[in-house]
Structures are given as C-alpha cells and as structure tokens.
Amino acid sequence: RFVSSSSSSSSFSTNFSYRQYLVSDLSNINLIDRSVSLHGWLQYRRMNSFGVLRDHSGLIQFILPSSMKEERQIFKQTPVESCIYINGILKKRPEKDINTNMLLGHLEIHVTDFKVINACLPVLPLDVSKYHESDESTRLMYRYLDFRRDIMQERIRFRSAFIAKVREFLLKHSFIDIETPSLFRRTPGGAREFIVPTHLQNGGLFYALTQSPQQFKQLLMIGGFDRYFQIAKCFRDETGRPDRQPEFTQIDLELSFVSRENIFSLIEQLLVACWPDKIEKIPFPRLTFAECMSRYGTDKPDTRFDLEIEHNLEQLSITSPISLNDIKCIIDDNDIQYDNNNRKFLLNKTDNEEECLIKMGRLRLKLADILEKQYKIELRKRRQWNFLWITDFPLFTPMTDDRTKLESTHHPFTAPIDQHLSLLSSKKDWSRIIGQHYDLVLNGFEVAGGSIRIYDSFIQRFILHDILNLPIEHLEHLLKALEYGAPPHGGIALGLDRLLALVLETEHIRDVIAFPKTSNGKDLMAQAPSQVEQSELDYYFLQINKKKYH
Amino acid sequence: RFVSSSSSSSSFSTNFSYRQYLVSDLSNINLIDRSVSLHGWLQYRRMNSFGVLRDHSGLIQFILPSSMKEERQIFKQTPVESCIYINGILKKRPEKDINTNMLLGHLEIHVTDFKVINACLPVLPLDVSKYHESDESTRLMYRYLDFRRDIMQERIRFRSAFIAKVREFLLKHSFIDIETPSLFRRTPGGAREFIVPTHLQNGGLFYALTQSPQQFKQLLMIGGFDRYFQIAKCFRDETGRPDRQPEFTQIDLELSFVSRENIFSLIEQLLVACWPDKIEKIPFPRLTFAECMSRYGTDKPDTRFDLEIEHNLEQLSITSPISLNDIKCIIDDNDIQYDNNNRKFLLNKTDNEEECLIKMGRLRLKLADILEKQYKIELRKRRQWNFLWITDFPLFTPMTDDRTKLESTHHPFTAPIDQHLSLLSSKKDWSRIIGQHYDLVLNGFEVAGGSIRIYDSFIQRFILHDILNLPIEHLEHLLKALEYGAPPHGGIALGLDRLLALVLETEHIRDVIAFPKTSNGKDLMAQAPSQVEQSELDYYFLQINKKKYH
Structure with a gap:
C-alpha cells in the first residue's frame, strides 16, 4: 500500500x-x-x-x-x-x-x-525562478504560479509550521481549541462589520460577520472552559486601508482567573517556544502608554534605535547623531525647526501635547529612514526582535468629532484597574480612568492586544449604557451571562498575519497569506467581488440602489 | 511567576x-x-x-x-x-x-x-447538574450555562482533542495547513452560497462565502504544495434543512500524484489514529454505488444490520427476522405488501428501478427501528463502527426537472475513470460514465466525500461548458490554471460535525458545536440574524424589497 x-x-x-x-x-x-x-x-x-x-x-x-x-x-x-x-x-x-x-x-x-x-503553456506570465520577482498584481493574478517560487513555498510552509508550534504550546498548557461562529449579530462600538442577508422572515434580517471572537470567548469563560484558544478568522470591512485584509487571522485566547502579569508571562513563553530565532530579552520590557508617548510619540514605538524625544521647558526636540545636509525630506511640518549647530529638530509645545508628540514621533521614524538609507548608519539590525508591552492606556478617549463624548480606547469590555473603580462614580473622573488593556509591540508594529475584562454585570452595563451611550440591546445576552457567576477573565489576540510578515521580513502581510486580496478588497485571480444575478438578490429580498449613499 | x-x-x-x-x-x-x-x-x-x-x-x-x-x-x-x-x-x-x-x-x-x-442569580433557567436535561431551545439560549454541564464540557473538550490528533497525523505525513479565503466569488453548480455586499464601485459587487475550499485546494496543488489540509469553516445557505448548519466544519485535504487507493489508505489510517475506539475492519469494506443501491436502497447504508433487499423476478422484498403484529407504522407506501406467512415485505418492480429501491431502503430502516424499539431485537450495537467506502458513482445524473439535461452527481471537478474518458466524445454515452468519486459512510451517515480531480484543462472546459452548460466565466481562473502544468491530484473532505456527533453519540450535530444555530439558522442566545440600521444598507447601496421574491 x-x-x-x-x-x-x-x-x-x-x-x-x-x-x-x-x-x-x-x-x-x-x-x-x-x-x-x-x-x-x-x-x-x-x-x-x-x-x-x-x-x-x-x-x-x-x-x-x-x-x-x-x-x-x-x-x-x-x-x-x-x-x-x-x-x-x-x-x-x-x-x-x-x-x-x-x-x-x-x-x-x-x-x-x-x-x-x-504540458505547460509555452509562455509564462511570471518568472517562477528566483532571479526575478514579477509585479505584485501579476503575482496575485497567477497566484498558483507564484506559489511555485521557492520563497512562496517557504513562507506558506513556515506559516503552517509556526501555527503548529503555537497549537502545540497551548494544548500542552490545557488550552481548548474551540471554533466560534462567523455568522453572528452586530457588535456595537467596533469596526465596520460585513453584513450577510438571509432569506428568513421575508427579508430584512442579516447576520454580521464577526470582527473577532471577543463575545464568544467571554461566554466560554462564563461556561467554565477556563482556557480557550482559536486560530480565528476575523472579518472587517476596512477596504482601502493599506496592508489590511477584509479577512485576517488572529491567535485568539482567553483564560479565567488571570492577571495581566499572567498573560504577559504566557505570551512571552509562547513566543519563545515558537519563534525561529532566540529572543534575547525575557521578560519583555514594558512601558506605560504615557511614558511611551512621551519618549517616542507613538503607542507602537520601534525601540531598536533611540532618537528619543527630549522634553525641554517649552520645546520638544530630537537630536540627530550626525549633521544632516538635507533636512527637507524629513520635516513635513512647518512648525518644526532644525538647529544645525546642535543637530536638533525643535517643536514648540502647544496645548495639545499629544498632537505635538505624534508629530515628533513621525519625525523620529523619518529621521531613522534617512540616516539608514542616505547616510548608511545602521540603526535597525536585521533579525533583531524588540518586543515591548505597552500598558496603562486610558480606558476612554474623547471622540474625534465631539470631544465631550467618550469612546472606548480599545473595546467596551476592558476592565478599569482596581484602584480606579471608584472613579466610575463621578463623570468628571471618567477620562482619568486607566484600563487593564495591554498591547504587544514588535519593532514598531502592534502585534497583539488584549485586556482583563469586566466580569461584573452592573459595571459592564454602566459603562456601555451610561458612559458610552451604546445601544445595549445588541449585547443583552452578554450582560445577562455576567449575572450567572461569571469568573474573572482576560485574554489577548495576536495578529498572525502581521507577526508572520515581520518574522519572514516581507513587505506586506499579503506575502504571508496564501490567497490575499488587494488593499481595496479585490481577488485579482478570480475577480471577486463580482456581480450577482437578479434572482440571487430577489431571494434575499434586496435591490441595489446606486444613488442611496453619499 | x-x-x-x-x-x-x-x-x-x-x-x-x-x-x-x-x-x-x-x-x-x-x-x-x-x-x-x-x-x-x-x-x-x-x-x-x-x-x-x-x-x-x-x-x-x-x-x-x-x-x-x-x-x-x-x-x-x-x-x-x-x-x-x-x-x-x-x-x-x-x-x-x-x-x-x-x-x-x-x-x-x-x-x-x-x-x-x-454571585449568581438565585434562579437558574436550566439545570446545570447532570440529572436533568433542559429542552434544547433553553440550552441554546443560555449556552454559557449549558457549557457548565459535565457532558457539554466533555463534548467540546473531546472535539478539541480529536482535531489535535487529526492535525498531528496530517502534519507528520507532510501535509501543510493552509488557510483559504471565505470571501470569494460564486461557484456555479453547487449549493446556495451566502452573498456579502461590498461598498466597492458604488454598489452591486458581492463576495460569496465559500461553500468549501474546493477551488483553492486545487490551485494549491497546481502551485506545487503537494499536500494540503485545513480544518475549514464552510458556509451554505441551507436554512430549514434538518440538522444542517449555515456554517460548519470540514477536515479538508488534497494531495498531488494520488490514486483513489492512496486516499482510501490515508483516511483509514487517519481515522485509526484518531478514533477513540479500536476500528475493527481495516481496510474498510467497499461497495460500488450500483451494488449499494441494489442491496440497501440508499447510497449511505447502515451496514450494522442485514435486512437486505432481495431481488426476485418481478418483485423486491425484505424479510423480517420475526413475525410482526403491527406493520402499519412501517409501511408508508400503498404499493408495498406484507406477506405474513413468509414475513416478507414485497414491492412490484416498475420502470423506475431506483425509485423502487429507495422505497425499500426507507422501509429497511423503519423495520430496523421497529424491531429494536418494539420487539427489543438488538440490531445495532452501541459503539460499533461500520465504515464503508462507496465508489463508482455515475459522473452525471439527469436533472430532476428536465431529465434530458445532466448535472454533476457530486461536483464538476470530478474526473471520469480512465477507461471511460473515451465516452466523453459521444453524447449518448455521457450518462454511462463512471466518476472517480468516493463517499465514506459510517453507520448510515455520509461522513466524507471526495474524488480524483480533472487536471486537463480541455476536459474540464468540455464538461463544464458542453455537458453541464454552466456559466464558465465564474471559473476561468481555474481553467486557466490547469493549463500551466497542473499535476494529477485528488482529495476528500470529512464532515467534522457529523463525525463527532456519531462518535459522541449525540442526537444532533448541534450538540458537538459550541455555538450552533437552530435548524432555521437562528442564534437563540444573541438573536441573530437581526435587523440592521438603514445607514448600514445605504453604505452598501442596498434596499429591502419585501415583495420581490415569490
């Protein structure tokens, strides 16, 4: 045989x-x-x-x-x-x-x-040998030929092996692999979710494609599963955002009876077990959100190099390690000055401190690029892995279009730190509350995010309804579930595609996904999305109205 | 720590x-x-x-x-x-x-x-102890409490462990775990696919949720991956069919350079490696479709008991092992007679032999039920596992509403057996062609299906266009891919939910799925599907037209 x-x-x-x-x-x-x-x-x-x-x-x-x-x-x-x-x-x-x-x-x-x-056709649309890489749209259109290239075989095979190691580690530590639905109902206060029409009840009823298994994993904890994981397909209608995909994959997990420290330790050991290179700094360094913004002007700093933001009495500054000839391509903001004698970029502080920091953070990255490309100063070593935890985010952030209203900095299920629970009682203190959210950053990219969750039904209802003014009828099932002896729990989700793009040093996440879509959501090989027949639309009681949206 | x-x-x-x-x-x-x-x-x-x-x-x-x-x-x-x-x-x-x-x-x-x-609310909507099982809709509505019951913990944990074993076996045999998209375009000639509206190009463009990774796995073989597997989420809009789910899970795999014998051997060894009980008969017994219909009146026979159909000159019959008092509840067809002296159920043959066989097949199952329930004759032992391969299906079947037209018995990518390739050239022979499809049956349920695929572009185009009259513009990418040195390949998909329901002896597949929907596609816990706001529909250039569908 x-x-x-x-x-x-x-x-x-x-x-x-x-x-x-x-x-x-x-x-x-x-x-x-x-x-x-x-x-x-x-x-x-x-x-x-x-x-x-x-x-x-x-x-x-x-x-x-x-x-x-x-x-x-x-x-x-x-x-x-x-x-x-x-x-x-x-x-x-x-x-x-x-x-x-x-x-x-x-x-x-x-x-x-x-x-x-x-037999193969005598003319190939792309070069299968390793000597020449065709343009990306050709590669996507003929993905099956692109796969024959060594580099693509390596990437897709590495992805399989990496996921296998993740699973092995988690199963060994008593995590249960549980599949959760993709067809669900809308979660308020998150990313835009795709909707899926149904034929039920003569039309008008839609599923939403889940943007993450967040609710399900919390319900699993309430159900006593203690440790859940899933290599989870997630869907978000974020067409047009660069290097995003309408469907993407998370390593999603949740545990009961955990602290932030437990989660940090878990993820550090998971990554050590699965990473192809030795990870030097264990435990990973940590920064609070405030310190991170102050030093790097971003919440996902690339800490492989310094060039930190200096705080003077009335100015922020960044010092270049060498004198620069051409500063025009670095400065994109008229408010930033360059002091040639001291090799310093300077920005006068304004009332909006965060905005100033973000400007300097952007400048810091540009400066690093120029120093590397034009001045051949090596700031970022290849295969150097700077993992970094960011903690102590504010639980709420003022909304962009109405700064008197608050929205969740991450999502509405994140618990406040214990010491700040009392601040919930007074509206003026809400914006000061620190949440138990944490992000994991690698070389300037956010690769994971999670939190300790609210497990008290009253607090969850108060935050959703009284603070965030969200339509809680979409979440009644979760609020009710919290009333039946929900355990304290928390979790995290790692962005698998991004993590793989970093470890495989690819330019886009598209290079580590077998059949990706373009940044505007198109499958170039099969020409999806496409038109459907009128009979399809009729079955779902739908018609297209081209003029409707402005 | x-x-x-x-x-x-x-x-x-x-x-x-x-x-x-x-x-x-x-x-x-x-x-x-x-x-x-x-x-x-x-x-x-x-x-x-x-x-x-x-x-x-x-x-x-x-x-x-x-x-x-x-x-x-x-x-x-x-x-x-x-x-x-x-x-x-x-x-x-x-x-x-x-x-x-x-x-x-x-x-x-x-x-x-x-x-x-x-603290938990003092009154529980369902009994968490093992002594009493609440009705199913209560269990689905409070799934998080249902999970606290021992039996549900066991089922969901078993599922995780079973999948882990499947993965372990396949990875050991060089299969690559590859995630394929769920957002794709419609595949003609299959089940009804959910559609997903997009905002692109001012409306009118839709993804289809993939009903199986069929095309992708074939493209992966063309890309040289040789061995693919995926625990794949699949979507079909089959609302209303009993014990089906709008989303379900398949153990999906495909290999290059394989014969049917290779696939049989692979699946037999996979199941032996993962099954909790010893599987007695290896290799699994096999029946051709024709023989199977003739003996059991179905293509998914329960072979744990005999009661086979006997073929006489002008009649079909089934003999009861004992005399029966009440035959009314067995016979649902006026054409079937019962001969009390010989304990035989009799049906006169008609021109439509298949219809006669199916009637007798249905009778056979009813008879078994009655013998077990009313006469306490044990025909089917618990934890007896009768796996059975069904082979040699006709490649095409006349369409129900126009028997002069043909449709694929399974799907249009199945290859004819080599000896029947020449029959493609003559229309009158098409219905005689045997395909390289195979089903795996366990105790009367179809648990897997697969085939050796067509790898010749010309034959594939001929079958799609000339024989099946399907709109090939939906499949141009696959037809083109076959022209670039596609390897011979074949595969199979196992219905994971059904397999688990059988091995765990549950009544429904819903009992082995963490968050299932009802048979009409509803999530009773979160009340999905639900209405969406007008602004959502506007964003996708859609409006609801209740009168459209009849």
Missing part, C-alpha cells in the same frame, strides 16, 4: 501517493546507482537531453541518453513548468561536472523513462 | 493563572493535610457550612468551621453557580463519611478562607 515501505526511503512525504521519491530523498547515499522515479516540474531544459526536475523539496539534474530518440523528440518540445515523470538510475556526477549552486549538484539521473504528465 | 512552580503541583493547567490548584490536582497524596486554594463554582450548598466546589476537572466537598461566623452568614446566602474562592486544609474524611459517588469523595477541605468572587 505504501510506496515508500517497499523502498529504502523512510520519508513520510511519499506515503499515500504513487510517487516514489521526493528530490530531497535522493540525498540518501544508499540510493546511488539504484533506479529511482520522480514526479515534479520541468524547471530547466537544455536542448533535447538535459533537464532539471523540481519539486518543493529541491532540484535534480537528469539526462536523456541518446538511445531514447523518441523521448528526446518529445522532451525537446516540452515547455518549462510542465508536470513530468522521470525514472532512471541515480548517479554521482564526475567531479568536474558538479554543480556547486545546487544542493544535489553532485548527482544526476540517467533517465530510462520520461513522460510529460501535463 | 508560576503559581504551580512554588507548590508541589506539576499541573500545566494552573500555569499562567493566580489559581493554585484544579480539583483534579487534589488526588495527589502529598497534598493531604496541606493548605490548598481553589477557584470554581458552588455546585451544591447545605445550610451555612457544607458545600461542593466544581471546576471542569471535578468536585470537592468543603466545610466552613463554626468559628467562621461571618463567612457562614455570607455562605448561607450564596446561590449555587456563584463563582467562589476557598482556601483550607485538605483532609481525608472519616471512613464513615466517604461519598462513594464522587471521585474525590474521600477528601474534604476544612476552609480557612472563603470568598464569593461573583
């Missing part, structure tokens, strides 16, 4: 297949001078006799002997990237012919049987 | 928590006469002094000594299912007081500290 059990190979990779070997199996010294067969793709062909077969495990050279006249005729017309079969004797190449650019460059197969399984 | 590392417990379950022990940790003999603390729920209370604490690992009795006057007052008013904390000395109970109904009935805690963490 198993090809490999009748051969000398012990590879699990060709079990359950009529394939005999993968290329990587051929490094087994016992196979030399023996007959081997392979299925793969024609990577390269020279004339009518010499070729290179590729599978995901490697490359192997092969030669059609002059006796195989008919096969040579066929071979000569076989386009690269055709799916082929070869059988032959595995030979060591003569010393002088060893191809040192190939892992198995000292081997070749003297072919005794050759078949074209499925 | 770890509570447990400072104690004698080696449990991974209380790492990353301020909890000291789970109840199950207390079976450790070294803890007797030592101080222990626990967090859990009050399962039972007697008077002001005796209680039982529950967590998911077990139950433990505790006693508040008479010295704790204040705590006894509080305890007396604590409703069951409140979340509580106790600290005390773990003691062996006197021989006479041992509760033999509890695993740790020989132990009790003499409490030194007691706290109510979060």
Whole structure:
C-alpha cells in the first residue's frame, strides 16, 4: 500500500501517493546507482537531453541518453513548468561536472523513462525562478504560479509550521481549541462589520460577520472552559486601508482567573517556544502608554534605535547623531525647526501635547529612514526582535468629532484597574480612568492586544449604557451571562498575519497569506467581488440602489 | 511567576493563572493535610457550612468551621453557580463519611478562607447538574450555562482533542495547513452560497462565502504544495434543512500524484489514529454505488444490520427476522405488501428501478427501528463502527426537472475513470460514465466525500461548458490554471460535525458545536440574524424589497 515501505526511503512525504521519491530523498547515499522515479516540474531544459526536475523539496539534474530518440523528440518540445515523470538510475556526477549552486549538484539521473504528465503553456506570465520577482498584481493574478517560487513555498510552509508550534504550546498548557461562529449579530462600538442577508422572515434580517471572537470567548469563560484558544478568522470591512485584509487571522485566547502579569508571562513563553530565532530579552520590557508617548510619540514605538524625544521647558526636540545636509525630506511640518549647530529638530509645545508628540514621533521614524538609507548608519539590525508591552492606556478617549463624548480606547469590555473603580462614580473622573488593556509591540508594529475584562454585570452595563451611550440591546445576552457567576477573565489576540510578515521580513502581510486580496478588497485571480444575478438578490429580498449613499 | 512552580503541583493547567490548584490536582497524596486554594463554582450548598466546589476537572466537598461566623452568614446566602474562592486544609474524611459517588469523595477541605468572587442569580433557567436535561431551545439560549454541564464540557473538550490528533497525523505525513479565503466569488453548480455586499464601485459587487475550499485546494496543488489540509469553516445557505448548519466544519485535504487507493489508505489510517475506539475492519469494506443501491436502497447504508433487499423476478422484498403484529407504522407506501406467512415485505418492480429501491431502503430502516424499539431485537450495537467506502458513482445524473439535461452527481471537478474518458466524445454515452468519486459512510451517515480531480484543462472546459452548460466565466481562473502544468491530484473532505456527533453519540450535530444555530439558522442566545440600521444598507447601496421574491 505504501510506496515508500517497499523502498529504502523512510520519508513520510511519499506515503499515500504513487510517487516514489521526493528530490530531497535522493540525498540518501544508499540510493546511488539504484533506479529511482520522480514526479515534479520541468524547471530547466537544455536542448533535447538535459533537464532539471523540481519539486518543493529541491532540484535534480537528469539526462536523456541518446538511445531514447523518441523521448528526446518529445522532451525537446516540452515547455518549462510542465508536470513530468522521470525514472532512471541515480548517479554521482564526475567531479568536474558538479554543480556547486545546487544542493544535489553532485548527482544526476540517467533517465530510462520520461513522460510529460501535463504540458505547460509555452509562455509564462511570471518568472517562477528566483532571479526575478514579477509585479505584485501579476503575482496575485497567477497566484498558483507564484506559489511555485521557492520563497512562496517557504513562507506558506513556515506559516503552517509556526501555527503548529503555537497549537502545540497551548494544548500542552490545557488550552481548548474551540471554533466560534462567523455568522453572528452586530457588535456595537467596533469596526465596520460585513453584513450577510438571509432569506428568513421575508427579508430584512442579516447576520454580521464577526470582527473577532471577543463575545464568544467571554461566554466560554462564563461556561467554565477556563482556557480557550482559536486560530480565528476575523472579518472587517476596512477596504482601502493599506496592508489590511477584509479577512485576517488572529491567535485568539482567553483564560479565567488571570492577571495581566499572567498573560504577559504566557505570551512571552509562547513566543519563545515558537519563534525561529532566540529572543534575547525575557521578560519583555514594558512601558506605560504615557511614558511611551512621551519618549517616542507613538503607542507602537520601534525601540531598536533611540532618537528619543527630549522634553525641554517649552520645546520638544530630537537630536540627530550626525549633521544632516538635507533636512527637507524629513520635516513635513512647518512648525518644526532644525538647529544645525546642535543637530536638533525643535517643536514648540502647544496645548495639545499629544498632537505635538505624534508629530515628533513621525519625525523620529523619518529621521531613522534617512540616516539608514542616505547616510548608511545602521540603526535597525536585521533579525533583531524588540518586543515591548505597552500598558496603562486610558480606558476612554474623547471622540474625534465631539470631544465631550467618550469612546472606548480599545473595546467596551476592558476592565478599569482596581484602584480606579471608584472613579466610575463621578463623570468628571471618567477620562482619568486607566484600563487593564495591554498591547504587544514588535519593532514598531502592534502585534497583539488584549485586556482583563469586566466580569461584573452592573459595571459592564454602566459603562456601555451610561458612559458610552451604546445601544445595549445588541449585547443583552452578554450582560445577562455576567449575572450567572461569571469568573474573572482576560485574554489577548495576536495578529498572525502581521507577526508572520515581520518574522519572514516581507513587505506586506499579503506575502504571508496564501490567497490575499488587494488593499481595496479585490481577488485579482478570480475577480471577486463580482456581480450577482437578479434572482440571487430577489431571494434575499434586496435591490441595489446606486444613488442611496453619499 | 508560576503559581504551580512554588507548590508541589506539576499541573500545566494552573500555569499562567493566580489559581493554585484544579480539583483534579487534589488526588495527589502529598497534598493531604496541606493548605490548598481553589477557584470554581458552588455546585451544591447545605445550610451555612457544607458545600461542593466544581471546576471542569471535578468536585470537592468543603466545610466552613463554626468559628467562621461571618463567612457562614455570607455562605448561607450564596446561590449555587456563584463563582467562589476557598482556601483550607485538605483532609481525608472519616471512613464513615466517604461519598462513594464522587471521585474525590474521600477528601474534604476544612476552609480557612472563603470568598464569593461573583454571585449568581438565585434562579437558574436550566439545570446545570447532570440529572436533568433542559429542552434544547433553553440550552441554546443560555449556552454559557449549558457549557457548565459535565457532558457539554466533555463534548467540546473531546472535539478539541480529536482535531489535535487529526492535525498531528496530517502534519507528520507532510501535509501543510493552509488557510483559504471565505470571501470569494460564486461557484456555479453547487449549493446556495451566502452573498456579502461590498461598498466597492458604488454598489452591486458581492463576495460569496465559500461553500468549501474546493477551488483553492486545487490551485494549491497546481502551485506545487503537494499536500494540503485545513480544518475549514464552510458556509451554505441551507436554512430549514434538518440538522444542517449555515456554517460548519470540514477536515479538508488534497494531495498531488494520488490514486483513489492512496486516499482510501490515508483516511483509514487517519481515522485509526484518531478514533477513540479500536476500528475493527481495516481496510474498510467497499461497495460500488450500483451494488449499494441494489442491496440497501440508499447510497449511505447502515451496514450494522442485514435486512437486505432481495431481488426476485418481478418483485423486491425484505424479510423480517420475526413475525410482526403491527406493520402499519412501517409501511408508508400503498404499493408495498406484507406477506405474513413468509414475513416478507414485497414491492412490484416498475420502470423506475431506483425509485423502487429507495422505497425499500426507507422501509429497511423503519423495520430496523421497529424491531429494536418494539420487539427489543438488538440490531445495532452501541459503539460499533461500520465504515464503508462507496465508489463508482455515475459522473452525471439527469436533472430532476428536465431529465434530458445532466448535472454533476457530486461536483464538476470530478474526473471520469480512465477507461471511460473515451465516452466523453459521444453524447449518448455521457450518462454511462463512471466518476472517480468516493463517499465514506459510517453507520448510515455520509461522513466524507471526495474524488480524483480533472487536471486537463480541455476536459474540464468540455464538461463544464458542453455537458453541464454552466456559466464558465465564474471559473476561468481555474481553467486557466490547469493549463500551466497542473499535476494529477485528488482529495476528500470529512464532515467534522457529523463525525463527532456519531462518535459522541449525540442526537444532533448541534450538540458537538459550541455555538450552533437552530435548524432555521437562528442564534437563540444573541438573536441573530437581526435587523440592521438603514445607514448600514445605504453604505452598501442596498434596499429591502419585501415583495420581490415569490
């Protein structure tokens, strides 16, 4: 039944297949001078006799002997990237012919049987070799060919292995893998959620695609599951925001009877267990939100370099380590001055301190880019991993369009710190309340966020209704659930796509997702989204009204 | 940092928590006469002094000594299912007081500290103990309380462990775990797909929620991934069909360079590795579709009992093993007669042989039910697992409403058997073509289905366009992909929910899904689907037209 059990190979990779070997199996010294067969793709062909077969495990050279006249005729017309079969004797190449650019460059197969399984079109829309990367839209349009490139094989295989390690760690620590629904109802106060029409009750009823399993994981804690995790698909209608996807993946988890310290420790050990490089600083450094803003002008600082914001009496400043010739491309704000003698960028403080800090934070990043690119000063080492916890965010933030109203800084289920519970009783203190939210930052990117949750129904209702003025009828089930002996609980969600993009050093998260959409939500390969037939719309009691939205 | 590392417990379950022990940790003999603390729920209370604490690992009795006057007052008013904390000395109970109904009935805690963490409402809408099961709609409405029942904890935890084993097996055999999109475009010729409106291009463009990762897994094979799997969320708008869910989970996999035999062997070994009981018959028995229909009158026979259909010259019959008194409740068809002398049910054959067989197949199941329930004849043993492969289905089936037209028996990507490829050239032979589809049946339920796929672009186009008359513009990307050296490939998808319902012997698949919907697609807990605000619809350029659909 198993090809490999009748051969000398012990590879699990060709079990359950009529394939005999993968290329990587051929490094087994016992196979030399023996007959081997392979299925793969024609990577390269020279004339009518010499070729290179590729599978995901490697490359192997092969030669059609002059006796195989008919096969040579066929071979000569076989386009690269055709799916082929070869059988032959595995030979060591003569010393002088060893191809040192190939892992198995000292081997070749003297072919005794050759078949074209499925011919490829003679012209390829993108280059499958590693020497040239096509533009991204071509790669997305022909994703199946893009996958044949080594780098894409590596990325997608790394993703699978990384997730496997995450699962292994969490299962070992008694987490339960629980799937939660994607079709649910709208959660007020969050990101825009896709809606899904239903045929029920003659129309007008919609599911919302869940933007995160937040409510479900809290309900699971109330149900006594203690430790939940899920590699969770999440949906948000954020079309147009750069490097976002309408669907994305989170490592989502929640525990009962935990403190912030517990969660920090858990995530640190999880990442140490799964990260391909050694992580130097354990536990991860921490900054409060206030200190972080004050020093870096952002809540997700890249701490691989300093260039911190200096606070003077009436000014903020950042000092460049060297004198700069061209400062125009750094300063995007007329209020910022450059003092050439002291190599300082200066900004006069205004009433809106946060705005000033954010300006300086942006300048700090630009300065770093220029120093690296134009002045060749290495600030950020490759494969240096600066993880950083940000804590002590304000629980509420004034709304942008009406600063007398408050919204949740993160989400309305985050608990205040115990010492600030009493501040809930007085409206004027609300904006001072510190929440038990935490973000994990890596090299300037937010890679995780979580909080200790509210488990008291009264407080949750008060915050939702009295402070945030949200329509609580959407959340009655959660408020009710908290009344049945809900345990204290907390959790976190790691942005898997972003984490992988960082560890694999890709430019976009699209490069670590098998079938991503463009930044405006399009699938270029299949042309989704697309129009649907009128009968579809009728079934859902819908019609399109192009003029409606302004 | 770890509570447990400072104690004698080696449990991974209380790492990353301020909890000291789970109840199950207390079976450790070294803890007797030592101080222990626990967090859990009050399962039972007697008077002001005796209680039982529950967590998911077990139950433990505790006693508040008479010295704790204040705590006894509080305890007396604590409703069951409140979340509580106790600290005390773990003691062996006197021989006479041992509760033999509890695993740790020989132990009790003499409490030194007691706290109510979060009180429960005094009246519970459903019974959390194991003695009484509430009606299903109450259980769904208060799912978080339903979860506290032992049986639900077991089911959801079993599901997690089962999936972990499936993953372990597949990863070991070089399968890559790849997430594929849920937001895609419509696949013609399948189940009804939910549509998701987008804001793009002033309305009118929709995603479809993928009914299965079929196209993606084929594209991954074309991309050279060789072995893919995914525990895949799938969506179908099948509201109203009993024991179906609008979203459900498949163990989905695909391999390149495989035969049907390879897939059978893979799935047999996968199930042996993951199944909690020993599976007796390996390899699984097989039946062709034709033989299966002829003997059982269905393509998913329960082979735990015989009662096979007998074929006589002009009649079909089934023989009852015993004489029956009441045959009315078995026969639902006037054409079926009962011959009391020979204990035979008889049906005269008609031109529509399949219809006759299906009638007899239905009768066979009813007869089995009656024999078991009314005559106490055991036909189906508990935990007997009759797996069965069904093969050799016709590739095409006449459409119900126009029998001159053909549709795919399963889906349009299934390959014909090699010997029948030539029949494609003549229209009159199309209905005779046997496809390389296979179903896996367990105890009368279809638990998996798959096929060897078409990898030739020309044949695929011919079948889609010329035979099935499907709108191929929806599938141009797949047809194009097949032209670039697609490898031969095949796969299968196992219905995880159904598989778990069978192995856990639950009545519905809803019992093995954490947050299921009712058979008409409603979430009773959160009341989804629900109405959305007009502004939501406007954003998607939609309006509701109640009169449109008839």
